Amino acid sequence: MKYLSTRAPTNSTERKRFGEILLEGLAPDGGLYLPEHYPQVDAATLFKWRDVYMNQGYADLAFEVLSLYIDDIPANDLRALCRKTYTEAVFGTPEIVPLRKLEDVQTDAGVTPLFIEALSNGPTLAFKDMAMQLLGNLFEYELVRRGDELNIFGATSGDTGSAAEYAMRGKKGVRVFMTSPYGRMSPFQQAQMFSLMDENIHNIAIDGVFDDCQDLVKAVSNDLDFKRHYKIGTVNSINWARLMAQVVYYFAGYFQATQSNTEKVSFTVPSGNFGNVCAGHVARMMGLPIDKLVVATNENDVLDEFFRTGVYRVRGSADTHETSSPSMDISKASNFERFVFDLLGRDGTRVNALFNLALAQTGQFDLSADPVFSQAATRYGFESGKSTHSDRLATIQDTFKRFGMMIDTHTADAVKVAREHLSPGVPMVMLETALPIKFAATIVEALGLEPHRPPKFEGIEALPKRVTRMAADPQLIKDFIVQHCA
Numbered sequence: 484m485k486y487l488s489t490r491a492p493t494n495s496t497e498r499k500r501f502g503e504i505l506l507e508g509l510a511p512d513g514g515l516y517l518p519e520h521y522p523q524v525d526a527a528t529l530f531k532w533r534d535v536y537m538n539q540g541y542a543d544l545a546f547e548v549l550s551l552y553i554d555d556i557p558a559n560d561l562r563a564l565c566r567k568t569y570t571e572a573v574f575g576t577p578e579i580v581p582l583r584k585l586e587d588v589q590t591d592a593g594v595t596p597l598f599i600e601a602l603s604n605g606p607t608l609a610f611k612d613m614a615m616q617l618l619g620n621l622f623e624y625e626l627v628r629r630g631d632e633l634n635i636f637g638a639t640s641g642d643t644g645s646a647a648e649y650a651m652r653g654k655k656g657v658r659v660f661m662t663s664p665y666g667r668m669s670p671f672q673q674a675q676m677f678s679l680m681d682e683n684i685h686n687i688a689i690d691g692v693f694d695d696c697q698d699l700v701k702a703v704s705n706d707l708d709f710k711r712h713y714k715i716g717t718v719n720s721i722n723w724a725r726l727m728a729q730v731v732y733y734f735a736g737y738f739q740a741t742q743s744n745t746e747k748v749s750f751t752v753p754s755g756n757f758g759n760v761c762a763g764h765v766a767r768m769m770g771l772p773i774d775k776l777v778v779a780t781n782e783n784d785v786l787d788e789f790f791r792t793g794v795y796r797v798r799g800s801a802d803t804h805e806t807s808s809p810s811m812d813i814s815k816a817s818n819f820e821r822f823v824f825d826l827l828g829r830d831g832t833r834v835n836a837l838f839n840l841a842l843a844q845t846g847q848f849d850l851s852a853d854p855v856f857s858q859a860a861t862r863y864g865f866e867s868g869k870s871t872h873s874d875r876l877a878t879i880q881d882t883f884k885r886f887g888m889m890i891d892t893h894t895a896d897a898v899k900v901a902r903e904h905l906s907p908g909v910p911m912v913m914l915e916t917a918l919p920i921k922f923a924a925t926i927v928e929a930l931g932l933e934p935h936r937p938p939k940f941e942g943i944e945a946l947p948k949r950v951t952r953m954a955a956d957p958q959l960i961k962d963f964i965v966q967h968c969a
């Protein structure tokens with residue numbers, strides 16, 4: 484399997500191997516990597532994979548999916564990496580991503596089963612662990628193989644940074660330098676990150692807001708000599724390996740929601756940077772019988788606007804809302820370019836014109852008059868909807884009252900939007916992207932109850948903290964990195 488950039492000119496023949504793109508973020512032309520083609524899963528393979536998941540488990544299913552995309556790691560090594568990653572000890576259940584039935588919605592036209600797929604039982608209680616835990620093992624494997632090292636430098640307002648730290652802690656060849664806005668994360672999130680005592684994990688609390696942290700990352704990364712010399716890398720959601728790892732749980736969700744491979748299933752996905760639902764798109768392109776992919780947004784409705792109108796309009800920081808589903812508070816959806824590449828018949832020249840030129844000049848592009856726009860729904864199965872703070876409260880209350888189930892704010896956005904997009908007879912799987920304990924304040928607002936806390940997180944706020952506070956100055960950060968690379 485070879486990979487190409489979404490901005491590669493249509494006549495370009497430049498391709499890369501998996502091992503080359505694993506440690507890279509963006510392609511040099513500013514595009515995102517995608518496989519040259521989507522491997523097709525025929526009926527016999529899907530039949531076999533159902534058995535693999537049901538009888539051998541998630542790790543072996545992950546190996547089956549990943550081996551179609553990775554041919555430069557020997558099969559036995561790749562299988563061992565998958566088995567080391569997806570264990571009951573790390574993810575809490577033998578199914579890894581168990582499905583819970585919410586209800587059967589009855590209408591005159593038929594019965595629609597509603598399920599929640601639990602993706603949040605990893606070390607940081609959010610779905611980012613599903614991909615990041617694999618990435619940690621892949622990075623270590625590749626760096627040891629090359630005799631190389633990597634300094635991961637990033638900015639977080641919560642979920643991504645902690646998932647990265649828990650994935651990279653203790654890994655050979657990897658250090659993590661993670662900035663976060665001082666005093667702005669929830670006490671639970673701070674405790675999760677700052678209580679890590681591993682020598683290769685460095686928490687840096689910046690006097691400023693999240694945008695200041697991101698600006699620091701940009702400033703340091705723009706110093707190309709420094710970046711090269713200190714082997715600075717990232718783990719953001721545009722990394723292809725993260726997206727690929729997420730494809731697996733669409734298959735696992737499908738097998739649990741159906742009895743046979745003649746049935747179709749729809750998914751509703753709480754979306755921010757479009758990474759999660761893009762993995763659903765990849766699964767669908769491989770031939771998994773997915774009916775609809777429903778994109779659920781919060782008040783930051785960049786994606787809902789596109790799927791309703793054909794206009795993709797990036798927001799400025801002034802009109803990016805701070806919401807109670809904060810992991811979906813985005814001004815632009817960084818993985819969206821991958822879908823647009825497929826929608827436009829993989830025309831990299833045109834993708835470059837839209838994302839590199841039109842967006843830079845006007846902050847938007849408009850596909851409403853292009854015949855391909857309607858294919859987003861008709862050919863690719865996309866629908867969308869939006870949920871607000873009051874919708875979240877109402878959905879959390881309704882789900883708790885009728886089913887005794889406590890859901891987090893992001894999952895609530897999915898449940899609200901899913902109910903507006905049901906097709907009679909087609910099971911709807913809503914992806915749970917975090918546990919309620921991570922966003923306790925809104926749960927208390929909705930229910931007047933403290934969410935359940937898994938035993939391993941009992942009392943973490945009281946643990947000793949390992950964090951360095953710093954002014955938002957790129958030189959100070961560089962000095963810190965230099966000092967800790969010695």
Ligand SMILES: *Cc1c(COP(=O)(O)O)cnc(C)c1O
Binds near residue numbers: 755
């Ligand atoms: C990151 C995140 C999302 C958004 O996922 P994308 O892949 O960016 O669309 C949704 N919910 C939670 C809890 C998250 O951490």
